[in-house]
Amino acid sequence: METKRMIFVILISVLLSLSLPVRTDYVRPQPRKTLHFPREPKHPSLPHQVHISLAGENHMRISWITDDNSAPSIVEYGTLPGQYTFSSSGEATSYNYLFYSSGKIHHTVIGPLEHDTVYFYRCGGQGPEFQLKTPPGQFPVTFAVAGDLGQTGWTKSTLDHIDQCKYDVHLLPGDLSYADCMQHLWDNFGELVQPLASARPWMVTQGNHEKEKIPFFTDAFESYNARWKMPFEESESTSNLYYSFEVAGVHVIMLGSYTDYDELSDQYSWLKADLSKVDRKKTPWLVVLFHVPWYNSNHAHQGEGDGMMTAMEPLLYAAGVDLVFAGHVHAYERSKRVNKGKSDPCGTVHITIGDGGNREGLAQKYIHPTPEWSMFREASFGHGELKIVNSTHAFWSWHRNDDDEPVRSDQVWIISLIGSGCLAEKAYESSKILVSP
Template sequence: MELKLLLTVLLIRSATVAADYIRPPPRKALHLPWHSQPSSYPQQVHISLAGDQHMRVTWITDDNSAPSIVEYGTLPGKYGSVAEGETTSYSYVFYNSGKIHHAVIGPLEHDSVYYYRCGGQGPEFQLRTPPAQLPITFAVAGDLGQTEWTKSTLDHIDQCKYNVHLLPGDLAYADYIQHRWDSFGRLVQPLASARPWMVTQGNHEVESIPLLKDGFVSYNSRWKMPFKESGSNSNLFYSFEVAGAHIIMLGSYADYDEYSEQYRWLKENLSKVDRKRTPWLLVLFHVPWYNSNTAHQGEGADMMAAMEPLLNAASVDLVLAGHVHAYERSKRVYNGRVDPCGSVHITIGDGGNKEGLAHRYINPQPIWSEFREASFGHGELKIVNSTHAFWSWHRNDDDEPVKSDDIWITSLISSGCVDQKRNELRNKLMTP
């Protein structure tokens, strides 16, 4: 009797604490002044994975004649290797971009520090390559934008000892105003030049103008991902492998029905996954399929109907999405029902965007929904070994990262689900 009373008091107290949490007020957009530099000076430097033991370095110069080279080595100021890259640029109404450079460096040693310089001048940057084997840690934050809350999120991520940043869409919130892409590049450069940022597109990257401008011109020009390396014909969907994880980045705003190129590519990509080499299988896209927030309710339904059977047959462990400006974690779920062989779905569109938080949830809370809260923050995923990973979500609470949700996740390959579904996957992949 006393034990029951104690448990009841603790439950009431914990519920009261959660209900009494007062979120800090919204914060203003950041003002990032441009400091005058020579036109050939590299700016907006960021890196991304580009195939096995290779890294793509991207930067922008205002000088169209600036060389597209990256010098790099394992000692400060001593560059034993040089890689020559490619360049692009774009115009958007009255805006003309600088010269956008992409250079792939490597092969690089795993879990090693390299020093590099872009374009033969400017500051020296330092990066660390991911490990070859588990454990590995990912920082996760979507819908970043450029507000003071964004800066708080980035500061917290910088405190995390992570190897790769995963961003499920909505980067700069430029929304047609192209110089905001430049200010975003300067904002994230300290982090994005030091660890690879792997991103996919959101609705704020579309920026199409009917009859005048195709969609994703700015995004595709600035944030080139390893789509060719993964057999994709579009920068909007691709995959990569790092340590013991195979990670698929899908496009919520690219065609995804069963007759689309993305669907065909996904089937082929899944057929090549080797769960002995990469026991963990993760998928990211922008619009969540499982969402109990009133914001963007049902927007992912069509993509879910087309692609969830493929992901389920392949035993995807974890699905990460953004779009909804709040945090939510599901139980293992498939086809709307709790399923021990389904995926854990996490919505983490709470990086700090200018549109604010999505406060309203559907009640009662669905059975598949495990934890939900409308606060800005970021996630950390540490894959410890082939069977276990630790997920934690860190709320931005008055500029202090407060761990508000965490869970150990067991891989599906260790549960027997993968063997159970191999025939189902084979049948789905063989279907024209």
């Protein structure tokens, strides 16, 4: 009898395995180790960790570090190699973190700049020449999107794949360096991303790994705020943790999952005011980024975004936000248009893309059955590309790291809420929520 029971169990197991969908085209790769950076001596006045970001209309902020505190915060630039017809002076800061002292961190805004133009520039009056390309002034425009980067072999793969993409702006929804209080890792990260971040604007927001708060010793986000200054002042925000910018017909809002977001908070008031000023004739696409996802069918970090969602989703829905990008969960997931926890044709497409290459590994356990709002989900490292073709249509694709860049693992055409006619339906609700005191 026992033998028959075992045979029956084995037979049932075999039949069940045959009935389940099997993906024979993809085998998840093994983890890769943390990168190690050899210490190469540099002249103290030479720039390193160079990265750029948008800084208001037709302007760019150039950021870099020198070990010489007397080095000037000057950027010389022009449209021909070695011929710098313009120059700008900026500001500098530094910080101490326990026994670590940063170098001199320079931030210099250059412009006005022409759209879709290559500029050559030099930081601090000496050192190597860099070049950047400004975003276009009209559609089409392409964004590379990758969060939770870190400094592993998979991070390097992600960056290599993004480098093959013809993109205009990089969007990063939090968790940059994974320094986690070890400040030299911020320096390593700056060197790692410099080849890409010095050539295209990187627009970032904070994640939990940027907190680095040590009670009685250091404030939260001190390193992040000093190194990665974003255009918060240009967008009338009082905090580097949330801000907005516009590029080629797209209004992008970067929010902070780790600063106050309730209805009495400064961030909530700023968001409400910023959304009320968006001109959808000028910027028909509205995109939002923050770190902790609101729509997440992975077991990892389940429910962590609920408080922010309760407070802010009504604002985003009333304003007609087209897309939300989040990180935190180390996997990929794309939703239908959703609102209030269920599908809504006039809601927002939510994309979790916290799979850039971090050292903590992938979040491989999903909730079953799949929620009706979830369209695609997979625990793999990768990056996304958002090409906004015109005022009504955009093409989104997600690329696994172990595939060649042209191979898309998920892809979809997205019609804007303007194109769908939803914004006309939202007009009354928007006036009630966004304009009311």
